[in-house]
Amino acid sequence: RTEKERSIIKDAYAFDSGKGLYALNPEYDSFEITTPLYDMAGADDGGTFDESLLDGLISSMDEASLAGDMNALTSAETSFISENKLGSDSAETVKRAGTALYAAGSLRNTLSKVWVVKQFNMGVTGFTIFFAIFSVVGINLLAFGLALALDTGIHGQKVMRSIFFLPNVLSMVIVALIWSLLFVQLLPAVTGVKEWISDPHKTPWLLVLVAVWQGCGYYMIVYLAGLQNIPTEIVEAAKIDGASALQRFRYITMPMILPAVTISLFLSIANALKSFDLIYAMIGPTGYATGTVPFVMDIYFDAFAQKQAGMATAKAMVLFVAIFILTGIQLFTMKRREIEA
Incomplete structure (x- = not known):
């Protein structure tokens, strides 16, 4: 396990003394990350969008995060913001979610590498x-x-x-x-x-x-x-x-x-x-x-x-x-x- 992998895992988990267990920090929880996207207004300058478009955005950002492709992630964010005419507050919410999903994707990739034993899978x-x-x-x-x-x-x-x-x-x-x-x-x-x-x-x-x-x-x-x-x-x-x-x-x-x-x-x-x-x-x-x-x-x-x-x-x-x-x-x-x- 590399020092970078140790750092990623250490940042993602915090020890819960009450339960005696390590718990995932909320900023790495996909549900917590994407909730603000659904809570935000359609656009603070009059634009609107359907929630199904958010599903597509989240799916695209998730795929880019797991692939470690920051360019694809930024492209998905920019396209969504411009196509739906989002205002500054909503655009910032989308960018924060993208950054958090990228960090969560790095964590998932790290865990799959260090915790899963590679073996034959039918x-x-x-x-x-x-x-x-x-x-x-x-x-x-x-x-x-x-x-x-x-x-x-x-x-x-x-x-x-x-x-x-x-x-x-x-x-x-x-x-x-x-x-x-x-x-x-x-x-x-x-x-x-x-x-x-x-x-x-x-x-x-x-x-x-x-x-x-x-x-x-x-x-x-x-x-x-x-x-x-x-x-x-x-x-x-x-x-x-x-x-x-x-x-x-x-x-x-x-x-x-x-x-x-x-x-x-x-x-x-x-x-x-x-x-x-x-x-x-x-x-x-x-x-x-x-x-x-x-x-x-x-x-x-x-x-x-x-x-x-x-x-x-x-x-x-x-x-x-x-x-x-x-x-x-x-x-x-x-x-x-x-x-x-």
């Missing part, structure tokens, strides 16, 4: 694919295994079926809160490992774990229904003919349960690709730091945080086409196998 598309593959495989394998276990007629089958299905009844937000409590408070106290959900190496796998835990109960019911629809006469005949358990599973169970596999894969693939509520409740905007933002959450931030409705709509259409093509191929392939079986 990105939005990469994480979406990662989450879809491992959650779909995990959910279906676990659900199928549970269905096979419950289909053996073990004691307490109905109670266990209800227990396994219970997570699917819970709201995704409740599920997220339960697991967040485990990852933030319980597991660090039990294991001594402080970082769980905030560790970029663990977070993707933990999200997959929670998704599998929450979703496998529903698909277990689908597989169990498929297993119970297999005629017992066929199974008994195979036993009489000397077929082993593995042979019965391969040549009777698997071919006859393919319709259940088809619908389970279709639903789990579509749900995984458009997953939002669970990840948003557990991670929120910090997902960009841990590389765990799925496609739908990125669309949400584009539309409502960045105010880029056009970009969000375009991404939503791309996601729709991707889901349509993938699930279409999956249905076509599985239906052909059902007919062959």
Whole structure:
């Protein structure tokens, strides 16, 4: 860490003795910086402007500040002042805000450099694919295994079926809160490992774990229904003919349960690709730091945080086409196998 970086961070934070923490100084707070812009009169010489123009100015100044481009920042200020015919007081307010945003941008760049560990980041598309593959495989394998276990007629089958299905009844937000409590408070106290959900190496796998835990109960019911629809006469005949358990599973169970596999894969693939509520409740905007933002959450931030409705709509259409093509191929392939079986 250079002396300049130390100076920037030292100037930006002050120690709060009451709370025993360092707090960000108001002059580096973007909200505090931009509030005077919205409070100022349109122009003290009769000019007026719409607040949407202020949004554009702030966005331009913010981009220039993060890029460290003082010329672009000054150009944005000058253009706004001249185009809206601002008076001296309002023009001074704009310039003060620009200077403060530039300092805040320098702070953000410094913090991102000295506090963030550089590592491989899957990105939005990469994480979406990662989450879809491992959650779909995990959910279906676990659900199928549970269905096979419950289909053996073990004691307490109905109670266990209800227990396994219970997570699917819970709201995704409740599920997220339960697991967040485990990852933030319980597991660090039990294991001594402080970082769980905030560790970029663990977070993707933990999200997959929670998704599998929450979703496998529903698909277990689908597989169990498929297993119970297999005629017992066929199974008994195979036993009489000397077929082993593995042979019965391969040549009777698997071919006859393919319709259940088809619908389970279709639903789990579509749900995984458009997953939002669970990840948003557990991670929120910090997902960009841990590389765990799925496609739908990125669309949400584009539309409502960045105010880029056009970009969000375009991404939503791309996601729709991707889901349509993938699930279409999956249905076509599985239906052909059902007919062959």
